[in-house]
Amino acid sequence: MKRLVAAILAAGWLAAAPMQAAGDADRKKLNVDFEIGWGGCYRPLVWTPLTLSVTSPLKEHVAVEVGLSVAQDELNRLRIRRLAVLEAESTVHIPLMARLAVGAVDCDVSMTGIGKRFFWSRTYELRSRDAPSGLLTGVPDRDMLIGVTGRQGFGLMDLGRDSSCNTGRPGGRVHVKYKFARLLPADWPGYAALDALVLYDADWERLNPHQSRAVARWVGNGGRVLFVLGANALAPGHPLAALLPFAVGAAREVTLPAATLRRWGWRQPEPGGQRRTACWSFDAAAGAPGWRVDRQGDSVIAAWGPSGFGAVGVVGFDPAAAAGGETDHVAAAQFWVGRLAPLLDGRRVISTGANSGSDSDWYGYQPSPADAASNEVLEHLLSIAELRPMHAGWIVGVLAALALLIGPVDYLVLKKLGRLPLTWLTASLWIALFSVGAYYGVQYIRAGVLKARVVSVVDGVADGNGPAAGWATCHAGIYSPGSDDYRPVPPGGGELDRGQWWSGAAHVQSRGMYYGQSGIGSRNIYCLQHADGGNLPVSVPINIWSMQCLLAETPVRDVPLRATVTRRGRDDWEIAITNRSPALLKSGYAMVGGGRAIWLGAVRPGQSRTFRGRGERPGPWQWSDGVRGNALAARGTWARTEGIRRLVDGGGAAAVCAEFEQASPPFALAGRNCRFEHVQLVRLVVKVR
DSSP, rough: HHHHHHHHHHHHHHHHHHHHHHHEEEEHEEEHHHHHHHHEEEOTTTTEEEEEEEEEEESSSSEEEEEEEEEEEEEEEEEEEEEEETTTTTTEEEEEEEOOOOOOOEEEEEEEEEOOOOEEEEEEEEESSTTTTTOOOOOOOOSEEEEEEEOOOGGGGGGGGHHHHHHHHOOOEEEEEEEEEGGGGSSSGGGGTTTTTESSSOOOEEEEEOHHHHHHHHHHHTTTTEEEOSSOOTTTTTTGGGSSSOOOOOOOEEEOOOOHHHHOOOOOOOSSOOEEEEOOOOOGGGGGGOOEEEEEEEEEEEEEEEETTEEEEEEOOOOOHHHHTTOHHHHHHHHHHHHHHHHHTTTTEEESSSSOOOOOSSOOBBOOOOHHHHHHHHHHHOOOOOOOOHEEEEEEEHHHHHHHHIIIHHHHHHHHTTGGGGHHHHHHHHHHHHHHHHHHHHIIIIIIEEEEEEEEEEEOOOTTTTTOOEEEEEEEEEEEESSSOOOEEEEEEEOOOOOEEEOOOOOOOOOBBOOOOOOOOOEEEEEEOTTTTEEEEEEEEEEEEEEEEEEEEESSSSEEEEEEEEETTTEEEEEEEESSSOOOOEEEEEEGGGGGEEEOOOOOOOEEEEEOOOOSSSHHHHHHHHHHHTTTTTTTHHHHHHHHHHHTTTTEEEEEEEEESOOSOOEEEEEOOEEEEEEEEEEEEBOOO
């Protein structure tokens, strides 16, 4: 028998040794670069692009499962898996997305062979405890982060040196970071941290369909992009051309007068005081609804306007060629500030000639207004009876009863029986019985059943009479009466749509957080990240008598609401509503120009109703009561709220806002009966007739 055991152990050791040797050999052969964020900049708690560039010297392709583990916030640790193929003797760029906590100090990355003995792993240090700001730059809310691809000319990359950011709080910095076209994120969350993306004379053919779709989706969800057309025109058939309500025509020569050059701070040539430059034509922008233009003579040289819930700008000429290389960096900064200003709304870049912004919060992160609103939404999710502390009287009573039994009762009974030395055994027995009784007592009194509280916001922009494509943000809290593992699925079963991006959600400290802090990310959320988009949860472990909060963001093909808004007089409005949901439209209002609101009554499922009235001022851009107002200002929704405000204030559009009662939940839990409580808010932007 001993010989058999020894043989088995020896065989196991011999089998494991080649695998370990192969793993060590593969690790030494691979050349792996790991890039985080935009030039080392990221926004804490926001989706961040991570690129794993792997150069493989192997003679054959190897299919691998890429693993990523990183602290997402103070409570959750995001564990992501993604399938990829390492191509033989070539470099492969593997894009990943993750949310990074303020205090995240490291990130675990691994690659495991599929069907082959292959393993590689490494822990990347994100922050040094001795120099918390040394490796990554955390961009707080008061700062601005601008991404650039294409060319880096005309002082664009020096904009941060000659400007500052003003968001209502002083001391903001401007960070301008470049990415090569081949490394641009292939899905919209990769751009979520940016205030604006500048495509400067980009080679549009180098952008693959996934990257183009990612930029378009990000703009539709509230992002902002500036096209600077140089030698390369944006062809009408390109996916990004769909962001423009007009086509870009042929190039022609335009004249920049002296007054324009002085306004931009450019040197004026002699004689004549004007310049001529080639400019792509898009004069039709002057007639596009909601668009403003910069016209020089008979030609439009720049235009800005809405696209979905975001904004788009177009500059029709190459500023470097137009300036002739004679403009200093201060004048270049002044030019870029003017081109970006119409896109940024309340977030302004100010040309200062020097960076007057103070250092970013290197050692601390101050929460944003969206963080505060998200905290309030999470408070609503956690406000269930099962999570409230038990009355102190129960605890005092149980402890008093235990003390009474172990003390006088146990002593008197054992003394009467003449078995006083058995007190050591009986005391232990009483403690065990009370522990078991306390567990099952609390389980019976307070544990309850599996339940989920959900707050969702669905936003759409109507396009004629067809479907109103838009976006949905879902805050969900899953309460577990026992320690178990759960997997969200569609209400009808099957698999979640690939376009959904799930992550954990946790409170953000109002006092601020420090970059060097540790001990975060104790809860695990296991997700599968797909190459064609989506971060889907496959395992959400939840401890007994606790709630796990999740955040899901996804594009939607339609919204459960149809509406028309007609202006009958100077301040007389008619709103026709059709409820296309199986739930009751409980209440709502319509926001019209001038910040006025018309209140709406209930509409039954499948029915239509018309409301008429005068607009009240000021109207509630957000519901003022609790979770409803905060849901529209929370993370994942605030950018669309600002976009809706911009569309309505620009004239010609109205926003119909409605709350649905007992709406169908947006997800279910695989193999479980779960009780849902769902607050659904729907907003639809329509043209005013």
